[in-house]
Amino acid sequence: xxxxxxxxxxxxxxxxxxxxxxxxxxxxxxxxxxxxxxxxxxxxxxxxxxxxxxxxxxxxxxxxxxxxxxxxxxxxxxxxxxxxxxxxxxxxxxxxxxxxxxxxxxxxxxxxxx
Amino acid sequence: xxxxxxxxxxxxxxxxxxxxxxxxxxxxxxxxxxxxxxxxxxxxxxxxxxxxxxxxxxxxxxxxxxxxxxxxxxxxxxxxxxxxxxxxxxxxxxxxxxxxxxxxxxxxxxxxxx
Numbered sequence: 001x002x003x004x005x006x007x008x009x010x011x012x013x014x015x016x017x018x019x020x021x022x023x024x025x026x027x028x029x030x031x032x033x034x035x036x037x038x039x040x041x042x043x044x045x046x047x048x049x050x051x052x053x054x055x056x057x058x059x060x061x062x063x064x065x066x067x068x069x070x071x072x073x074x075x076x077x078x079x080x081x082x083x084x085x086x087x088x089x090x091x092x093x094x095x096x097x098x099x100x101x102x103x104x105x106x107x108x109x110x111x112x113x114x
Numbered sequence: 115x116x117x118x119x120x121x122x123x124x125x126x127x128x129x130x131x132x133x134x135x136x137x138x139x140x141x142x143x144x145x146x147x148x149x150x151x152x153x154x155x156x157x158x159x160x161x162x163x164x165x166x167x168x169x170x171x172x173x174x175x176x177x178x179x180x181x182x183x184x185x186x187x188x189x190x191x192x193x194x195x196x197x198x199x200x201x202x203x204x205x206x207x208x209x210x211x212x213x214x215x216x217x218x219x220x221x222x223x224x225x226x227x228x
Binding site for chain 2: 004044058090092103105106
């Protein structure tokens with residue numbers, strides 16, 4: 001049971017480099033999300049996609065872009081990485097009306113920006 | 115602005131003990147509250163979801179309660195086992211927020227000693 005798959009699992013970048021984090025789900029969920037998790041800050045929503053073809057900003061969108069490629073895939077792009085973007089990034093998915101349905105999370109991408 | 119607080123930040127108990135984890139939130143206007151488990155290096159696993167109209171939910175040795183008016187939830191773990199060692203997070207879905215905009219607490223790190 002794959003669920004939500006994130007690639008890569010680990011990545012080290014230099015300041016200014018760009019990178020795309022990939023996420024795919026096989027549960028036929030309509031909604032997908034990107035979070036970052038930082039020590040002492042908890043998880044914060046970066047962007048989400050309520051359904052295929054739509055994306056919206058979350059709490060901390062600055063410095064990121066997203067693409068909902070199709071129903072299965074939702075990618076997160078860092079155009080010019082900064083040390084402040086060092087974090088663990090989680091992708092999640094849920095059925096469209098998530099009020100009452102839990103989100104399913106991937107295992108995360110650990111990203112370090114030097 | 116909705117804020118979610120979890121106390122204590124860390125807890126260590128001997129195996130077999132019953133324990134309670136606490137979660138409080140500042141705004142009672144929520145759709146639901148969820149409890150998640152996070153193992154080291156892994157993503158989040160949803161344990162229990164309580165709708166705003168419900169008072170509690172149970173799954174095996176876990177029982178979660180919700181007092182929306184006072185802004186509190188507890189997660190009760192009966193007969194704790196070493197395998198319960200993990201970080202437990204609670205999250206609320208606020209009214210009026212963007213769909214899927216879960217607001218997380220920072221978690222309680224639980225260690226169950228054999």
